[in-house]
Amino acid sequence: MTDEQMMMKSDNTPFTNESLVNSPTTDNEFLHAQINALKKQVRELSFLHETSRLLTSTLDVDSVLQAIMNQVRDYFLVEAASVALLDERSETLIFRVAVGKASQEVIGLRLLPGQGVAGWVAQTGRAIIVPTAHEDERFYSVIDDQTDFYTHTMLAVPIQIEGRTIGVIEAINPASGEFDPTAQRLVTAVADLAAVAIRNAALYERVRQTERQYESLFNESADPIIVLDLEGRIINLNRQAIQLLNRPRMELIGNDIYTVMGLDLEVGQQIIEQAQPGCRFRAKLHWTPPGEVESHTIEMYATRINYGGREAIQWVGRDITERIALEQMREDLTHMIIHDLRNPLG
Incomplete structure (x- = not known):
């Protein structure tokens, strides 16, 4: 082995005086530093x-x-x-x-x-x-x-x-x-x-603040509000809706709206299909509350919402039975007055 070969590192680079003094001189030291x-x-x-x-x-x-x-x-x-x-x-x-x-x-x-x-x-x-x-x-x-x-x-x-x-x-x-x-x-x-x-x-x-605001508006609303899943089952409802349906809350949660309100299944499913995010689908339902004989007219608005991370249908209803009755009375009175004006001697 020549003197020149003896002065080469294991990686075939030559040693210098500086490297001999300041750098690791063996592969083990280099490996130890790497580890x-x-x-x-x-x-x-x-x-x-x-x-x-x-x-x-x-x-x-x-x-x-x-x-x-x-x-x-x-x-x-x-x-x-x-x-x-x-x-x-x-x-x-x-x-x-x-x-x-x-x-x-x-x-x-x-x-x-x-x-x-x-x-x-x-x-x-x-x-x-x-x-x-x-x-x-x-x-x-x-x-x-x-x-x-x-x-x-x-x-x-x-x-x-x-x-x-x-x-x-x-x-x-x-x-x-x-x-x-x-x-x-x-x-x-x-x-x-x-x-x-x-x-x-x-x-x-x-998100929690938005949810709290929604819950506050939901519960304090003067109108009945019912939240349904896409199969028509009741997820949530406010006090006005419970009062309207006249049944305990626990009996209503999980039940489908068609059974609870006696609605035609096809009509109910059509309402759910028509309800889309950002727009309200309007419909009128005729419904007889439990224990009553006369039918009520419910004006209902349905829209698709995000409810707790899943799609749901929000129904906002209003019993307009009395309003329709008043409108009918006003219309009858108007016809009567017109009739009397046309036939003053009748």
């Missing part, structure tokens, strides 16, 4: 996976953010971690969740626009590592001043939805003594997950 890098990557992915699973645990935003901050605290071994959300009306940051030291003092703290490191991050939309907090002019020391907690180093990242900053995550005093770019990248990924949780909670609350 450590893979272990670190797996640990990071596992952390993000476990954090993402928290999003499905509950739709209560404070509970989700609390769990996420616990993850951040345990992974980075920080003394404290917190989430502040932007109040759009007052344009202030309000700390909603905090874990670790001085957490009770932090929750509820308000920062004005641009105040403190968190305020600066919210205002600029940029993440920041502050190596020495008390030497940074942006640092807001009120918590340190009021407690025995001392902030050494900070990492703050924005929580953003569609490019708009809605909050800030802060992590303080890692056990390692400093945050590196990897920590900033991971906490930024956590902020993205927090944004998903906040958006999901907001959408859920909006």
Whole structure:
């Protein structure tokens, strides 16, 4: 073997004096470095996976953010971690969740626009590592001043939805003594997950609010309202409908409207087929209530709706029997007057 061959690495690249001093000199060392890098990557992915699973645990935003901050605290071994959300009306940051030291003092703290490191991050939309907090002019020391907690180093990242900053995550005093770019990248990924949780909670609350408004209007309506599935079975009905049908609610739920009201099956199915989203199908039904002899005339409007994630038919009815009787009386009276005018001596 020549001297030149002896000075070649296993990958056929030559050793230099610098590589002999500063680089791994064996394949085992290189492999060990690769394994450590893979272990670190797996640990990071596992952390993000476990954090993402928290999003499905509950739709209560404070509970989700609390769990996420616990993850951040345990992974980075920080003394404290917190989430502040932007109040759009007052344009202030309000700390909603905090874990670790001085957490009770932090929750509820308000920062004005641009105040403190968190305020600066919210205002600029940029993440920041502050190596020495008390030497940074942006640092807001009120918590340190009021407690025995001392902030050494900070990492703050924005929580953003569609490019708009809605909050800030802060992590303080890692056990390692400093945050590196990897920590900033991971906490930024956590902020993205927090944004998903906040958006999901907001959408859920909006849906619940809409449902509550519908239920309020549904129950307080002066007209009978019946919700049917596409087979004509009663899913829900309001108080006026129960009063009209004159039967207990539990007897009506699950029964088909044709049997309950004695309707012709073909007519009822035609009404359901004609009812379409966004438009009302109008029909008049003649129906004799239980225990009565005379038939009632029901003016009914049917429309197809989304009810709890499934298609349904909403019937809004109105008993117009008295109105028809009054109209008939008025018409008879009009004919009588006209007859008397034409035949004054009759």
